[in-house]
Amino acid sequence: MMFSHLEPYAGDPILSLNEAFQADPRPDKVNLSIGIYFDDAGRIPVLDCVRDAEAQMLVANAPKPYLPMEGSAAMRAEVQKLLFGADSAALRDGRIATLQTVGSSGGLKVGADFLKRWLPGSGVWVSDPSWDNHRAMFEGAGVAVHPYPYYDAATGGLRFDAMCETLRSLPPKSVVLLHACCHNPTGVDLSREQWQALVAIVRERELLPYLDIAYQGYGDGITEDAYAIRLFADAGQSFFVANSFSKSMSVYGERAGALSVVCASAAEADLVLGQMKATVRRNYSSPAIHAAGIVGRVLGDPALRQAWEADVAAMRERILAMRQRLHAVLGQRLPGRDFGYFLTQRGMFSYTGLSPAQVDRLRDEFGVYLVRSGRMCVAGLNSGNVERTAEAMAAVLA
Numbered sequence: 169m170m171f172s173h174l175e176p177y178a179g180d181p182i183l184s185l186n187e188a189f190q191a192d193p194r195p196d197k198v199n200l201s202i203g204i205y206f207d208d209a210g211r212i213p214v215l216d217c218v219r220d221a222e223a224q225m226l227v228a229n230a231p232k233p234y235l236p237m238e239g240s241a242a243m244r245a246e247v248q249k250l251l252f253g254a255d256s257a258a259l260r261d262g263r264i265a266t267l268q269t270v271g272s273s274g275g276l277k278v279g280a281d282f283l284k285r286w287l288p289g290s291g292v293w294v295s296d297p298s299w300d301n302h303r304a305m306f307e308g309a310g311v312a313v314h315p316y317p318y319y320d321a322a323t324g325g326l327r328f329d330a331m332c333e334t335l336r337s338l339p340p341k342s343v344v345l346l347h348a349c350c351h352n353p354t355g356v357d358l359s360r361e362q363w364q365a366l367v368a369i370v371r372e373r374e375l376l377p378y379l380d381i382a383y384q385g386y387g388d389g390i391t392e393d394a395y396a397i398r399l400f401a402d403a404g405q406s407f408f409v410a411n412s413f414s415k416s417m418s419v420y421g422e423r424a425g426a427l428s429v430v431c432a433s434a435a436e437a438d439l440v441l442g443q444m445k446a447t448v449r450r451n452y453s454s455p456a457i458h459a460a461g462i463v464g465r466v467l468g469d470p471a472l473r474q475a476w477e478a479d480v481a482a483m484r485e486r487i488l489a490m491r492q493r494l495h496a497v498l499g500q501r502l503p504g505r506d507f508g509y510f511l512t513q514r515g516m517f518s519y520t521g522l523s524p525a526q527v528d529r530l531r532d533e534f535g536v537y538l539v540r541s542g543r544m545c546v547a548g549l550n551s552g553n554v555e556r557t558a559e560a561m562a563a564v565l566a
């Protein structure tokens with residue numbers, strides 16, 4: 169018996185729940201678990217710009233060689249402009265090493281392996297709470313993971329002072345994982361003033377920020393959501409950025425993402441890119457050519473780009489409309505309770521404050537699926553299910 173000693177896998181809190189949802193036979197079930205944008209008809213949209221990019225690729229009928237370890241040059245150049253701005257000084261100076269990765273998860277893992285190898289004394293600090301897989305991924309790479317204060321359960325807002333106090337106490341070269349926008353799971357973001365204060369702490373303490381941006385465009389806008397990235401870059405800071413197109417282009421299964429490292433000089437960026445390539449080779453060798461074709465074309469072709477920006481705006485506005493509807497119905501059903509957090513939290517997620525028992529009741533009695541932490545994917549609401557979801561929430565909260 170070779171494998172009988174294995175521990176059974178408990179399942180992933182997000183992915184396993186999504187599988188349970190798929191298996192639920194109830195026709196009126198509502199999936200607010202996984203971070204996926206569904207349109208008002210409850211479908212994962214195929215954006216016209218993505219379909220047009222794929223049509224161009226079919227017509228070109230080009231061969232499909234292995235991409236280089238660092239991915240497609242065209243896509244990488246577009247990613248850099250998208251994140252840092254076409255007029256970025258760091259970009260102009262050649263100080264940014266960017267790789268196309270297998271989703272932003274691939275980038276996070278490659279970055280974690282790189283840190284373990286080249287900054288072996290550095291631990292990583294993640295927000296309390298954070299995306300569950302952050303901890304698993306860094307621990308899986310052998311990096312020690314610690315929490316910093318973030319979410320304030322009493323207000324549905326941010327414990328910014330406590331967060332800063334912890335960051336001020338960290339040893340130099342500690343890695344601080346930050347959500348550049350649309351914090352997962354809480355929807356609670358830093359204000360611009362808070363980001364500015366954070367940059368000062370990071371510089372003073374010589375910390376290494378690791379920004380994760382998986383929801384660019386779902387907060388305030390594509391450029392607006394890159395604010396923190398551009399602020400760190402303009403401050404001359406060295407830092408990491410893992411970014412994803414899963415949500416913003418609705419291409420989840422294509423695994424389209426990138427990892428960028430902003431360095432002190434072009435020579436340092438060359439060193440980083442070289443070692444990142446070695447890390448990729450040891451992990452998955454090279455990323456996906458189809459993902460590169462989609463992202464490179466959608467970002468690089470002016471007509472497709474314009475269509476994409478309009479699509480992202482429409483997705484963002486639909487989520488906001490659902491937030492407002494939910495807030496209105498809950499306010500009517502449970503007057504005197506404060507549901508303002510649905511309006512202030514940003515992006516796909518809200519932290520509802522529902523207990524695991526209340527979440528279980530929502531699922532069992534009403535077929536409404538949330539992650540047991542109380543995280544709700546607001547992008548799973550639509551005009552056909554928002555009222556009864558709000559009624560179900562009111563029933564378990566009453």
Ligand code: LMR
Nearest residue numbers: 182201202203204299352
């Ligand atoms: C989520 O947080 O639900 C998404 O990012 C999907 C995932 O892989 O967990």
